[in-house]
Structure formats: C-alpha cells, structure tokens
Amino acid sequence: MYTIPGHHHISMITKDAKLNNHFYQKVLGLRRVKKTVNQDDPSMYHLFYGDLTGSAGTELSFFEMPIVGSTIRGTNAITQIGLLVPSYESLGFWKQRFESLDVKHGDITTYAGRDALHFEDSEGLRMILINNNDEEVPEQWMGWEGSIIEQQHRILGMGTVEITVRHLDRLAKTLKDMFGYVEVAYSDQEAIYQSVAGQPFGEIVIKQQEGPSEKPGRGSIHHLAIRVKNEEELRYWDSVVKERGFHSSGIVERFYFQSLYFRESNGILFEIATDGPGFTADSTVEELGKQLDLPPFLEERRAEIEANLTPLD
Template identity: 65%
Template sequence: MYTIPGHHHISMITKNAKTNNHFYREVLGMRRVKVTVNQDDTSMYHLFYGDKTGSPGTELSFFEIPLVGRTHRGTNAITKIGLIVPSEDSLHYWQQRLMSFGVEHSNLTTYAGRPAVLFEDKEGLRMALIAAPDKVAHWETYDGSPVPAEHQIQGMGTVEITVKNMYKLKATLTEIFGYTLATETENTALMQSVNNELFGEIYIIEQDGPSEKPGRGSIHHLAIRVKDDAELLYWDEQVKQRGFMSSGIVDRFYFKSLYFRESNGILFEIATDGPGFLVDGDIDTLGEKLDLPDFLEAKRADIVAKLKPID
C-alpha cells in the first residue's frame, strides 16, 4: 500500500518575474533553483524557489503572466501557503525582517493550532510562517541565503484550501490518498498525509459564496509527492477508479506527474521525487541561467527572444 509522504510543490501566478524574483530570493531568502519556461506555453517563465537543491516539499513555483489581472477572492480555491520555520524565535526574527522590507504582517498568532506570523507577498499571495520545533529531514540549508541558517524557511507546511463542500474534499483525501483527520470543527478540517507533520498537511475551510477568479497572487495547483514512476501509475489508477478524469502521466523532465480536479474544482498534481533539478544543473550554479528540457532545446533562440531578462 503506497502512501503520500507530503507536499511536492505548489504553483502560483505572478505578473512580474523580476519583482517576484526579488521577493523570494532577497526578502524570503529562498534559493532560486530553476529558471525555465512553462512547457505548455514557452513564452511564459516558470520559476522555482526552494532549498539548496530544490528538494521535493520545499518548492514554490511561479508562472509569469504579464497581462494577468487581479485576483477576485472567493471559495473553491487554494487560499494560503504555510512555510515552516524552526522556532518561535524565528518568528520574531521574521517579524523584524518583514518590517525592514516594508512587508505588512500580523502579530505573533496561531494558525491551524501552531504559532505563526501571517503576511502577503507584493501581489497578495497569502502565506503563514509556522514554527515547527523539529528540523524538516528533506530540507538542506542554503549557505547563499541572506537569512541566517537558524531562521531559514524549511519548505512548505500547511496548505489552506477553501471549498463549498468540505465533505467531498475530505473524502478524496482520505479514501483515495490515505490522509487522516487531525482536528475538525463545524466548518474546518485539518488533514495530514503524515501524522503530526506540517509538510503533508492540508487545512480545509468550508465557505459558501462565489468561486475565486484567479489572477496575480493566486494559487494554480498543489502537487503532492510520490516516490517514482511505479507509484505514479498506481495513483493514476486510483484517481480514475474514483471517477475523476486524469491527465494521464506527463513527463515534465524534472519529474513526472499527472493532474486531476476534485469535486470542488481544486486542481491537484501528483509528482515524482526525481530526477530533480540537478538533472541539467550544477549544484554551485543552480538557477542562475535559463534551463530548457531536452525536447525544447532546439527552440532555445526563439524562446529566449520572447522572454525579458529577470536579473
């Protein structure tokens, strides 16, 4: 019986790659681990930020869409990303750091039952820094970060999903993927793929009203982890047997994946751990130049001509 070991990555929409690049590298101190393009629309940058190597579970990814409008917030959407930091002392450090960059943020509070600081990036993407006392095993310190190692973001934590029908999303997570229910109220449910671990945690909020209209700062999809091709084939069958439409397995070069929408319309990706971002990169220069999968390399000149330099 296969299990889900946590989140793989999460993908958002940005209007401006240059501004986005500054915020996630210089403010949040994450490593830009891959500059590539959207394989379905090569005129669009696809940027990945993470730990030293972009380990699965640490990756925030962004599609640049220069003409995108603002997000009209609502339900049936992924609405917040938790980022793990090592301690409550780290939360105090981050309050000062965010203040120094003029980023509005909350006082020390709690989120999904844990100490946290809430904030938004420059485009309104909602995030929470969450204190977790144990080091995340799959995270590697990045020595080039402007943030001291003892306060660096250790990857993705709790991901918030707001839906009209909480029961349907709960059923998908528990009955297909084996998530367990940690806590529940009348209109919230905290689901975990690994007991008591933030890196596989989904916080469901039930909320009626109009569905979100995505724009800059909105979240496109959440990807969850599987080990390899064999596990991906297994989950493809499970998704289909449940009656959902699967994209089938897609080779993204850095990983293989499949996509499906659950009953509220939330887009999930299931992605393999490997081969990873070092398949066409060097550890010392990772993320410093435009990398293209082999099947796009012959089109490099045309692709580069349509992209504006980031830095």
Template identity: 70%
Template sequence: MYKIPGHHHISMITKNASQNNHFYRHLLGLRRVKVTVNQDDPSMYHLFYGDKTGSPGTELSFFEIPPVGKTYRGTNSITKIGLLVPSETSLFYWKERFKEHGIEHSDITTYANHPALHFEDPEGLRMVLLVSNGAKVVHWQTWEKSDVPAEHQIQGMGTTEITVRRLDKLASTLTDMFGYTEINRTDDEAIFQSIKGEVFGEIVVKYLDGPTEKPGRGSIHHLAVRVKNDSELAYWEEQVKQRGFHSSGIVDRFYFKSLYFRESNGILFEIATDGPGFTIDGDIETLGEKLDLPPFLEDRRVEIEENLKPIEEY
C-alpha cells in the same frame, strides 16, 4: 497501499518575474533553483525557489503572466501557503524583517494549532510562517548564500489551506483515496495530515459558500503532492481513475513526472515524483543562474529567449 509522504511543490501566478525574483530570493532568502518555461506555453517563465537543491517539499513555483489581472478572492480555491521556520525566535526575527521591508504581516499568533506569523507577498499571495519544532522536510538543505541566517531560514512547505463549498467531498478525496488522516474537525474546518503528526503534509480545509475565486496575480494554481517513483505514480493514476476523476495522464516534466486532476470542488491537484530533480541538467553550485529548457524544447531556445524579458536584479 502507498502513502503520500507530503507536499511536493505549489504553483502560483505572478505578473512580474523581476519583482517575484527579488521578493523570494532576497527577502524570503530562498534559493532560485530553476529558471525555465511553462512547458505547455514556452512564452512564459516558470520559476522555482526552494532549499539548496529545490528538494521536493521545499519548492514554490511561479508562472509569469504579464497581462494577468487582479485576483478576486472567493471559494473553491487554494488560499494560503504555510512555510516552516525552526523556532518561535525565528518568528520574531521574521516579524522584524517584514517590518523593516514594509511587508504586510500580522502579529505573532497561532494557525492550525502552530505558532504562526501571517504575511503577504507584493501581489497579495497569502502565506503564513509556522514553527516546525523539528518537523522540517528531512532532506532539506541549508542555502549557505541566503540573505537569511541559517538558524531562521525557511525549511519547506507546511500547512496548506484550501477553501471549498463542499468540505466533505474534499475530505473524502484526501482520506478515502490518498489515505490522509483527519486530525481535527469543526463545523466549518477540518485538518488533514498525509503522515500523522507531521506538518509538512498538512492540509487545512475550510468551508466557504459564495462565488468561486477568480484567479489572477498572487493566486495559487495548484498543489502538488509527492510520490517516490514511476511505479507509485502509476498506482495513483489508477486510483484517480477509479474515483471517476478526469486525469491528464502521466506527463514527463523532465525534472519529475506527474499527473493532474481536479477533485469535486474544482481544486487542481498534481501528483509528482521525487526525481530526477533539478540537478539533472545543472550543477549544484550554479542552479537557477541561467535559462534551462527540457530537451524537447532545446531546439527552440533562440526563439524562446527572444520572447522572454530578462529578469532584472535589484
């Protein structure tokens, strides 16, 4: 049986690409590694941020939907993103940085047994910085032009939180299908790791009854987990079918191939290949500086560019 080596990326909704670009590039210090469009609806931007090359496990992605309303928080949703930083000293650096820039944040605390600092982006997306203790994504690369010093840079995705009505159903999907290890359980919370002992594939599942979250700006659309290549993706497609989940089938996203399915609580998962990656149509030195389109959309470039509002720098 294949193992899931960790998270691949996580995708959110933003109302304003320019504001989003400013926060994730200049305040969080991530590299914008790809400016493209939603391949299913090319009228909207799809922005990716990550390490130097947008390595799998470091990618935060956003769909810009200008008319989108507010998020009404609730259950059966992905509710928090963990981001790894090198040390507890880094948490103090980030606390001061958030204070200086007026970013909503907590005191330094613990989360899922890790030293932590909770914060929100300008649209209310909930995130938490976690001390990695050397557990960064192995292929993570420093972004030399970041506004954040190298010793405090975000090193990829860590613990991701999912809140559901039926905890045992999601637990079964993670352990019985994906092969995650359950490392801790209480009445209303369980922690799972794709690779035991490693935080970069960790998922916290919380039980919450009540109304389902109504997504809007600052909400999380889906979580993607990593697979190595096409043959592993085909294997997982079969596993999804055998569990009785409806699948999108394998979709070629040009930068990776993937499939999508919803588990029993309605949480949308993507399973995505590591490659070929964002350098397939761009030079490492200039990644994310212009609009890139997959080949099947290239002949619509003029139309697509006319419908997109330029991303402003400020």
C-alpha cells in the same frame, strides 16, 4: 498500498517575474533553483524557489503572466501557503524583518495549533510562517548556505496548505479515503488532514465557505502538488484517481519529475509528482537557477524562447 509522504511543490501566478524574483530571493532568502519556461506555453517564465537543490517539499513555483489581472478572492481555491521556520524566535525575527522592508503582515498568532505569522508577498499572495518547534523535517531537505537569512531563522520548506471550498466533506473524503490522509480535526466549517501523522509538511487545512468561486489573477495559487517516490507509485495513483471517477491527465513527462493532474469535486487542481530526477538533471548544484534551462524537447527553440523573455538578472 502506497502513501503520500508530504507536499511536493505549489504553483502560483505572478504578473511580474522581476518583482517576484526579488521578493523570494532578497526578502525571503530562498534559492532560485530553476529558471525555465512553462512547458505548455514557453512564452512565459516558470520560476522555482526552494532549498539547496529545490528538494520535494520546499519548492515554490511561479508562472509569469504579464497580462493577468487582480485576484478576486472567493471560495473553491487554494487560499494560503504555510512555510516552516525553525522556532518561535524565528517568527520574531521575521516580523521585525517584514516591518523594516514594509512587507504586509500581521501579529504573531496561532494557526492549525502552531505559532504563526501571516504575511503577503508583493502581489497579495497570502502566506503563513509556521513555527516548526525545531522538529525534524524530511531528510532530503538541505539548507542553502548562500541565503541572506542566517541559518537559525531560514525558511525550511512547505508547511500547512489551506484550501477553501463550498463542500468540505467532498475534499475531506478525497484526502482521507483516496490518499490515506489522517484526520486531525473535523467540523462543519474546518477540518485538518495530514499525509504523515503529526507532521505539518504534508498538512492541509480545509475551510468551508459559500459564495462565488475565486477569480484567479496575480498572487493566486494555481495548484498543489503532492509527493510520490517514483513512476511506479505514480502509475498506481493514476489508476486510483480513475477508479474514483476523477478525470486524470495521465502521466506527463516534465523532465525534472513526472506528474499527473486531476480536479477533485470542488474543482481544486491537484498534481501528483515524483521526487526525481530533480533539478540537477541538467545542472550542477552550484549552477542551479543561474541560467535559462530548457527540457530537451524545447532546446531547439532556445533562441526564439530567449528572445521573447525579459532578462531577470
């Protein structure tokens, strides 16, 4: 049986790609590793930020939708994203930085048993910096030396992801029984699961909340992608998803990785994505994110696509 080695990426909605581009590069110090378009709707940007190469588990991904409205928060949604930083001292550094740059944030507190600092981006996306206590991270994560943030405080990659649902038990059963996540804590109102025991880079916090479903808008989270190594493993999970009675998209070729999509019983959209071939499939490491990259099937439409996009740099 295959296991899930952690998060792959997480995808959000932005109303303004320029604003988004500034925040994640110039405030958080992440590398823009891919400037491309939504393969299902090439009229919109699809931007990826992460480590040196956008390694699986470090990728924050955004679809630009200029006409999108505000998010109306509610249940049955992915509600917060954890980002790992090296130490408790790093949380102090970031709190001071957020204060100087007028970034909305809270005080240093705890979350899922770790020191944490809650903050929001310029569109209200809720995130949490989480103390990794200088523990090991996945071996493929590689720091980007071009970051404006000094090495000892740089964001390492994705940590705990929070999902809020009406029926906690249904999502818990999917994570535990279908994917083999380890149960760390469980109550009627909150549960914690880890794809790798003891590690936050594959951790999911489930919160139970009644009420209306969230109405997505700018700063909302579209889906969470979890990791598999290769196409063979992806085909295995495709069969498991179908056997459990969920509708699978089937395997979709995304050029930088292969994926499948399904919604669990509360309607949360999950993607299962392969580690490779990665963002260097059409770019050198040095040139990652500098120009508009298109998958081969869209290359013949480059002139049309570029004409409809607002330049970012």
